[in-house]
Amino acid sequence: MSRAASRGRTPWPLGVPAVLGALLLVLPLAGVLVRAPWRGLSDIVRTPAVLDALLLSLYSATLATGISIALGVPLAYVLARSTVPGLRLLRALVTLPLVLPPVVGGVALLLVMGRNGLVGQYLDAWFGITLPFTTNAVVLAETFVAMPFLVVAVEGAFRSADQGYDEAAATLGAGRLTVFWRVSLPLIRPALVAGSVLCWARALGEFGATVTFAGNLPGVTQTMPLAVYLQMETDPDAALALSLVLLAVSVTVLFALRGRWVNAAGAA
């Protein structure tokens, strides 16, 4: 045995739990692959119930990501660059949904945005808008849960970006907004892409907040994770097929992030 190999040998009290840990993470996924109804897969995915959930998931996750970018990037910029007092507290609050159980987020959304909620009652009275149990509620719940992922990634990038470029742009006659659009934002693009992908993946898998705030109406609020959960009772094959789709998306996202964006963001 070569010297390098013997030095790399792991003592068994560490090796055994390591193997068990890896099995614990990998085995269930392998199970999905083994038990998946490969032969009937294309038929199952094309059934209306499954297709509805799939399309609704793609629609709402993409919209939630769009909203997260539109609101989250400016928020990240303010958190990173502003000198207004109280930002530390705001930063902590904004990232709270990262660790908050999503179902609690759903309850909170219901309390605020529900028909009798703090904000919801006025939306209803003034604009005739009711959010709960609509597709918009799905989007809102997903945004609530997923936006912090984007904010954290982008804020870190804004914070560590070399502000010398912003200064150079200012000496070249660019106003603050021009500097943001033409220098600050392009410079953090790798982090923005990575953050958006993470955000989208998180939104796609959202369950707790969605089911609490938006309910589980097929075709309206029943996204893929909800459909998986429900189909397990009635049609396990459909549940497996949907799980497989979600797994494939996750693996793709993981490889995309590992391969290019995360490394690029790290190097930038």
Place this chain on the structure above:
Amino acid sequence: MSGSDARLRFDGTVRRGSFELGVAFSVGPGEVLGVLGPNGAGKSTLLRAIAGLEELSAGTIEIGDHVWQGPDAFLASERRRAGVVFQDYRLFPHLDVRDNVAFAARSGGAGRVASRALATEWLARLGLGALAGRRPHQLSGGQAQRVALARALARDPEVLLLDEPMAALDAGARIDVRTFLREHLAEFGGPVVLVTHDPLEAMVLADRLLVIEGGRLVQEGPPAEVAQRPASPYVAHLMGLNLWAGVLDPSDGSVELDEGGRLSVATRSPGGRVLVSLRPSAITVHTEWPEHTSTRNVWEGTIADMELLADRVRLQVRGVPSALVDVTPGAVSELALDVGGRVWLSAKATEAVAYPDGSRSPAEERN
């Protein structure tokens, strides 16, 4: 070319923590002012204040009759027409060379096509056309430096500010860029402020020098004068000169040095506090008392250190006074000079230049 025919006037202070920069000067159109000083002297702060990246605590910055900063006015950086070449260039990494140079025009509201055409023109004028499609990371240091100048000039600035333009370059590129800068700074018609700590750069490029130490103006004058009559040990060291302070006795033209010893000098000063400068190469080394010399300045010392420079050996001789002495490598072996050896130094009175000591700390005068 561009630039303004207005004079840049600076009279202000910048306070940052316990550090305070306080200087006053002006630069005429077409004039290159070299700002020399050790690290932390406040040179870059001065440049940033002119560019509007740093606000004065008090004072004014004016170009012609435009007030860039005054008692109740602060013009934002993007509204001052100050072209800045940063020490680290700061070319935008996500844009190619042409778009970097086109940036100012684009920010000014010009269209993409018009801006690029303008940028192409500037690149051609500076002989950089071949680099137009490259990204900054594909440029050598010298190329990046030139592109940075092109970008600053394309801003159509009233004032050009250069921060240590050659600090990050290797020796070969330095010579090229120096030639390049000399040519194009001369074409630029407005005031130029060039910050540097490289005396050669300052000598070659600047029409006038400003020496700053610890945020204070120490000396101001044409490069040749600063080189011959350094007003502080820092400048003397920079210029590679011996500098001693002392009191001139006008009756016999000799100076009683503060650190001990007495030197006969050439001077027309009426007496009083003076600085005496002496080139290291103007001092002769002997290994025994030089009996057959007509020079009046002969003193004894011990070699404390030896350093091989390009074509000569610099000795640090400890004595009364201590001195830097340059000799040829041949002389070192001929005279068997070595650290710890005892030597006698001689220098002609005509080589020792004495001039009034005007360097009494400006801080004291202000307060």
